Amino acid sequence: MTQPAKAGIKDPENTLYMQIEGSGTVTIELRPDLAPKHVERMKKLTREDFFSGIVFHRVIEGFMAQTGDPTGTGMGGSDYPDIEAEFSSANFGRGVVGMARAADPNSANSQFFICFDDCSFLNGQYTIWGEVTDGMEFVDGVARGEPPASPDKIARMVVAADLETKTEEAPAEAETPAEDAAE
Numbered sequence: 001m002t003q004p005a006k007a008g009i010k011d012p013e014n015t016l017y018m019q020i021e022g023s024g025t026v027t028i029e030l031r032p033d034l035a036p037k038h039v040e041r042m043k044k045l046t047r048e049d050f051f052s053g054i055v056f057h058r059v060i061e062g063f064m065a066q067t068g069d070p071t072g073t074g075m076g077g078s079d080y081p082d083i084e085a086e087f088s089s090a091n092f093g094r095g096v097v098g099m100a101r102a103a104d105p106n107s108a109n110s111q112f113f114i115c116f117d118d119c120s121f122l123n124g125q126y127t128i129w130g131e132v133t134d135g136m137e138f139v140d141g142v143a144r145g146e147p148p149a150s151p152d153k154i155a156r157m158v159v160a161a162d163l164e165t166k167t168e169e170a171p172a173e174a175e176t177p178a179e180d181a182a183e
Helices: 036-045 134-142 160-180
Strands: 014-020 023-032 057-061 064-067 097-099 112-114 128-134 154-159
Touching: 014 036, 014 160, 023 036, 023 134, 036 128, 036 154, 128 134, 154 160
Parallel strands: none
Antiparallel strands: 014 023, 014 154, 023 128, 057 064, 064 112, 097 112, 097 128
């Protein structure tokens, strides 16, 4: 995954990088202050590599792009139990990431959506767990349709803190053989 610039990242443990296949990287700032259970679930699934290869199965112009269903039908989710709603007074504006659900407010699982425009009509009815802080142009470029004829997919999603840990560990591992050779 091409790591985007870290400038402006407040908390790597609460930042996701979502690589859209053939496009670019979207940076999502998580909102544990609004939805701690949903943020925990999204980080857990991300760390399990759940989202790799999952398509954007429902993309409505002027509204939102939805993904997170391993079946690609809008009917699937993870093997974990559904999450209770964590509604807030926060506004569903452009770039806001919300949890998709069925008619039951407590039926969110792994599917999520990113708003293209103001979606304030969703306020208080869906859980907000993040916001796109960089790369919204890549979300804007996702193929439209319900489902799209040729859906875009998530190539990979990672927690920013996990990339930093690997980056910090890599130089130490690389130095070990050189030190051994000098002895």
